[in-house]
Amino acid sequence: MDGDLVLKWLSFRGHGRLSDVTSSVAALMEGPPHAKTNAARAYLRRLEVLGHLDLLWPESKWQIRPTVLTQIPGSSAFALVIGQRTAELEERLEAEAVLHKVRAPDTGTTTLGDPGTLLLEYDSEAELSEIAANAGAGFIPCAASSLAANLPLLVPGPRAGGPNTYGSAVEMFNVFQREFTHVEAFRRDGLYKQIVNGRWQYWLLRSGLWSSIGYAEGMCLTMSEVDSQYLQFEILEDAEDPIGTLHVNAGLPLPVQHRQALALCSGVSPVKTTGGPWTYHNVPSSVALAVARSIHQHLKVR
Structure with missing residues (x-):
């Protein structure tokens, strides 16, 4: 099964539990069970980044995104089709305009390739908006620019109590070794993690105050203090x-x-x-x- 079929299958399902969809995608991967599960999670994250679905980790759920047509930066001739993808949708789009499917490049990270990129030809923004309406899709002038314009300045998350002293082992990110290492005491400012209810939880400690934070956000804040040339x-x-x-x-x-x-x-x-x-x-x-x-x-x- 290739990435196009996976996206169409997800579009048909619409939503569900993360554990179920992870198991289904893992069955398409190669390697030992643990590696297949990790590869499946990474693949689903890629589909989220490409705008096709949302991964609701706190709720352990996922859902497909509605189909959207959006302009590509620097181009006045091609629009990107993201979100839910079905054979019926492609037929409706082809009835309205010229549709191109571009094979996705090999990312070299999994045995399952990304879905092909759907590009739609158009002459004007007004025409593109009309095509979207006729095909039953949404329209965003330029999703990339819109998302970028609304990116917040990263700051520590809400105040929290920090790692549980009597819980599982606590690790702190070592900015010089570029890895997390086990620590017995956690009094130094930095990024910490601990397994809570089977999942990694992350906290930032700054000037004696704990804040909960996501992994990527915590890494960006921590690394910016030692290197801003990334x-x-x-x-x-x-x-x-x-x-x-x-x-x-x-x-x-x-x-x-x-x-x-x-x-x-x-x-x-x-x-x-x-x-x-x-x-x-x-x-x-x-x-x-x-x-x-x-x-x-x-x-x-x-």
Whole structure:
């Protein structure tokens, strides 16, 4: 089964429990059970970043997103189709305009490829909005730019009590070794984690105050204090808002909304070579800057 069939199957299901969909996708992967489960979770996260579904981790649920047509930055001829995808939808879109399916590049991270990218030809924003309405889809002028413009400045989360002294082992992120290590005492400022009810929970300790936080958000805040050179922007098309390629150091995990803003610039997942950075294509300078500012990073332009 390929990525297109997986997305159509998810579109047919619509929603469900995360454990069920993870098990189903894991059955398509290769390797030992634990590795297959991890690969399935990573694959579902990629589909979320591509705008096809939402993963509701606190509720242990998932749901497909409604179909949306949205413009691609730097292009006045092609729009991206994201969200729910069915054979009937594709037929309705093809009846309205020329539809292209572009095979997704190999990300090298799983045995299951991403769904192909659906691109729709259009002549004007008004026409694109009309096509969406006639096909029963939503319309967003440019989802990538909209998401980027609304990215918040990352700050510690709500106040919390911190790790449970009598719970499972506690680990702290070592910024010099770039890994979590076991600690007996947790009094130094930093990012901590502990397994609670079978899942990792994360906290930030700053000036004696604990805050709960997500993994990626905690890593961005922690790493920004020691290094703000994790993002490099390579300009490929000079314009009022230059278009280029954004390279993100693999040691810096980005929050979901930041990855979505970047991935929806092209409609494809970022690519990564062994030992290299994550690379996002067709990114406008404004989007790259918004991402960098949100995570307290300096955008190095070359």
